Amino acid sequence: MLVIDRLHASVEGNKILKGISLHILPGEVHAIMGPNGSGKSTLAQVLTGRPEYTVTAGSVHFQGKDLLAMAPEERAREGLFLAFQYPVEIPGVNTSYFLHTALNEVRRHRGLPPMSAGDFIKWIREKAAGVEMDSSFLNRSVNEGFSGGEKKRNEVLQMAVLEPRLAVLDETDSGLDIDALKIVAQGVNRLRRRENSFLVITHYQRLLNYIVPDVVHVLYDGRIVKTGGKELALDLEAHGYDEIKTQQSLRPS
Amino acid sequence: MKPFAELLAGWEKKNQTRMPESLQALKQTGREQFFRQGLPTRRHEAWRFTDIEQISEIDWRAAAAPPLTGAIDLLRPLTYWDSDAFRLVFVNGRLNPEWSTRRTDIKGLRLTTAAEILQGNGKAAWQQHLGRIADSAEFPFTSLNTALFEQGAFIEVESGVELSRPIHLYYVSVGDGAAAVHPRNLFVLGPSSRTTIVETFIGLGGYLTNHVSEWLLHDNAAVDHYKVQREALSAFHVSRTAVHQQANSRYQCHVFSFGSRLERTDLTVTLDGAEVETGLDGLYLAQSGQWIDHHTLLHHQQPHGNSRQLYKGILTGEGGAVFNGRIKVSADAQKTDALQSNKNLLLSDGATVHAQPQLEISADDVRCTHGGTVGQLDPEALFYLQTRGLSRKDAVGLLVHAFAGEIVDRIRTPILRGQVETWVHEFLQRETE
Numbered sequence: 001m002l003v004i005d006r007l008h009a010s011v012e013g014n015k016i017l018k019g020i021s022l023h024i025l026p027g028e029v030h031a032i033m034g035p036n037g038s039g040k041s042t043l044a045q046v047l048t049g050r051p052e053y054t055v056t057a058g059s060v061h062f063q064g065k066d067l068l069a070m071a072p073e074e075r076a077r078e079g080l081f082l083a084f085q086y087p088v089e090i091p092g093v094n095t096s097y098f099l100h101t102a103l104n105e106v107r108r109h110r111g112l113p114p115m116s117a118g119d120f121i122k123w124i125r126e127k128a129a130g131v132e133m134d135s136s137f138l139n140r141s142v143n144e145g146f147s148g149g150e151k152k153r154n155e156v157l158q159m160a161v162l163e164p165r166l167a168v169l170d171e172t173d174s175g176l177d178i179d180a181l182k183i184v185a186q187g188v189n190r191l192r193r194r195e196n197s198f199l200v201i202t203h204y205q206r207l208l209n210y211i212v213p214d215v216v217h218v219l220y221d222g223r224i225v226k227t228g229g230k231e232l233a234l235d236l237e238a239h240g241y242d243e244i245k246t247q248q249s250l251r252p253s
Numbered sequence: 254m255k256p257f258a259e260l261l262a263g264w265e266k267k268n269q270t271r272m273p274e275s276l277q278a279l280k281q282t283g284r285e286q287f288f289r290q291g292l293p294t295r296r297h298e299a300w301r302f303t304d305i306e307q308i309s310e311i312d313w314r315a316a317a318a319p320p321l322t323g324a325i326d327l328l329r330p331l332t333y334w335d336s337d338a339f340r341l342v343f344v345n346g347r348l349n350p351e352w353s354t355r356r357t358d359i360k361g362l363r364l365t366t367a368a369e370i371l372q373g374n375g376k377a378a379w380q381q382h383l384g385r386i387a388d389s390a391e392f393p394f395t396s397l398n399t400a401l402f403e404q405g406a407f408i409e410v411e412s413g414v415e416l417s418r419p420i421h422l423y424y425v426s427v428g429d430g431a432a433a434v435h436p437r438n439l440f441v442l443g444p445s446s447r448t449t450i451v452e453t454f455i456g457l458g459g460y461l462t463n464h465v466s467e468w469l470l471h472d473n474a475a476v477d478h479y480k481v482q483r484e485a486l487s488a489f490h491v492s493r494t495a496v497h498q499q500a501n502s503r504y505q506c507h508v509f510s511f512g513s514r515l516e517r518t519d520l521t522v523t524l525d526g527a528e529v530e531t532g533l534d535g536l537y538l539a540q541s542g543q544w545i546d547h548h549t550l551l552h553h554q555q556p557h558g559n560s561r562q563l564y565k566g567i568l569t570g571e572g573g574a575v576f577n578g579r580i581k582v583s584a585d586a587q588k589t590d591a592l593q594s595n596k597n598l599l600l601s602d603g604a605t606v607h608a609q610p611q612l613e614i615s616a617d618d619v620r621c622t623h624g625g626t627v628g629q630l631d632p633e634a635l636f637y638l639q640t641r642g643l644s645r646k647d648a649v650g651l652l653v654h655a656f657a658g659e660i661v662d663r664i665r666t667p668i669l670r671g672q673v674e675t676w677v678h679e680f681l682q683r684e685t686e
Contacts, residue, residue, distance in 0.1 A: 048640050049639075049640075050636060051636070071639070071645075072636065072639040072640050073639045073640075073642050073643055073644050073645070073648075075640075076639070076640055076641055076642035077642050081640075082640055084637070087637070088631075088633045088634050088636075088637040090631075090634045090637065090638070090652070090655065091655065092652075092654075092655025092656060092658045092659065093634075093638075093651055093652065093655045098638070098641070098651065099641075101643060101647065101651070102638075102641040102642045102643055103642075105642040105643060105644075105647075106642045109642070141655075158641060162641065162642065
């Protein structure tokens with residue numbers, strides 16, 4: 001599904017990612033944990049193609065194709081989705097209209113006929129109910145005036161509509177209370193299939209109680225310093241990141 | 254060579270015979286005033302950013318009757334016939350009966366064309382108002398229009414009448430590069446009347462439109478006024494709208510600028526009565542080779558007036574625009590509530606906009622606010638849309654439509670709203686090709 005090989009990236013001349021390698025198979029859920037500033041969000045942004053981030057070395061292949069050679073919209077059409085940590089408010093752009101346009105772009109890319117407006121409305125109402133979002137949100141401007149929790153649920157709704165092959169969740173749990181967290185996790189779990197993969201980026205173990213990962217990686221200073229099963233997340237929760245920081249600072253450079 | 258001198262001299266000889274004396278006198282005044290004033294130059298403060306040298310260099314002639322056969326087909330995409338509307342179509346300054354609605358009696362509406370008045374046949378109460386609402390002291394093009402107008406609609410809506418059908422006035426021009434038309438309208442809206450009036454300007458080739466419309470709203474009158482400028486891209490459009498509002502009246506204007514190489518529009522509203530409501534919406538689009546200049550003046554003269562102005566501009570390529578919005582509040586106009594906003598979206602590095610709000614407040618108990626922005630599309634929003642699969646072009650389109658939507662969504666005539674959306678779309682297509 002996703003093969004990241006010795007990836008280096010920088011923003012405004014600062015090296016953030018310093019050689020990340022990662023291999024996600026179809027159906028797997030990987031979690032990336034790490035302290036603030038370790039490069040978690042940078043990895044998410046580089047994968048989606050944010051122009052401010054420069055890849056200086058390494059490669060990323062998505063379903064066998066060179067991901068880094070694609071424009072952000074091509075990545076999306078190929079089946080990559082990023083749930084933003086800070087979803088953008090877009091005044092004047094109707095949520096439903098925008099999602100219908102996006103869905104039909106993705107369908108066209110996959111060789112499917114466009115979905116009619118009538119079918120779409122029915123379909124998106126079901127999806128909205130799945131994340132306990134009132135359908136009145138669909139007629140509002142994208143994220144405008146939404147609360148933090150509503151914005152995150154809107155991200156999961158978009159994911160449900162676009163049906164990506166690989167979804168990257170960038171700190172989707174931040175700022176959510178436990179009820180909202182459960183709704184978001186249910187939305188994700190509903191999409192779990194043998195052919196779909198997830199990369200869950202989080203600072204805390206809490207979310208991983210509800211979205212149980214197959215593999216957990218610890219990112220520190222732009223590198224993956226530890227990889228393990230779901231018990232690694234519990235271990236980090238109990239001991240914090242200090243142990244890892246200490247080990248890393250003792251590492252010969 | 255004095256601009257328009259030949260045209261003015263020739264016109265005088267042609268039209269003296271049956272014209273009522275009072276109108277002859279008015280036109281004589283216009284002519285004299287125009288010769289005194291001459292065309293404005295950039296040395297005039299009000300024309301500082303807009304250069305009309307190209308207009309003064311052309312030896313303008315009265316527009317001839319065009320060969321319509323071919324033109325009709327070319328113009329058809331620009332027309333949005335509202336079958337419900339009472340429609341008057343002027344082609345190169347002449348009323349075209351084939352395209353116009355038949356002059357059946359509509360209860361409460363009195364219509365006279367300017368041509369009928371020039372022939373001494375007019376019945377409307379034009380003598381009291383014509384030339385009194387649009388003062389020409391500071392407006393040479395208004396003087397010129399007064400001297401030269403041959404066509405237009407003089408419309409009176411009687412007291413208490415609510416017109417269910419909108420009135421559509423089309424000005425169609427087909428020009429050879431030196432054709433000039435000077436449409437003149439007068440709208441007298443009786444007490445407690447309700448009206449919707451749409452003025453549309455379309456055309457082909459090179460020409461000059463020098464338009465003046467005068468509006469009188471009696472007590473409690475309400476009007477929705479749409480002015481849609483979709484002239485040919487090689488045409489000049491100079492326009493003056495002067496509005497006089499009496500107590501409790503409501504004037505809502507929606508101004509659209511799509512076409513012309515150069516537009517200058519002066520919109521002047523005098524709030525001369527208590528509790529008057531005025532709304533000015535504007536949307537202007539300019540690409541390379543287009544310069545759009547909107548000057549507005551809202552003059553609050555009486556207490557408890559309420560005005561809302563929102564003008565938005567979208568500029569691409571080397572397109573340019575001027576927004577000059579003046580709000581004057583006289584000493585008597587206590588409790589005035591005036592809100593002005595001007596927002597400009599620049600889609601290229603080469604686009605220019607001059608935005609100048611001006612508040613002149615002589616009353617102490619008022620609320621007047623103005624704000625203006627000049628900016629680009631939000632890169633965060635663009636990226637967000639792209640990560641959902643939209644191409645950059647579609648993402649730009651969605652955001653620009655959203656920007657324009659604030660104005661477009663307030664069009665209450667569906668057929669016009671659809672047409673305006675189409676023109677915004679076409680503008681973007683041209684831009685991104």
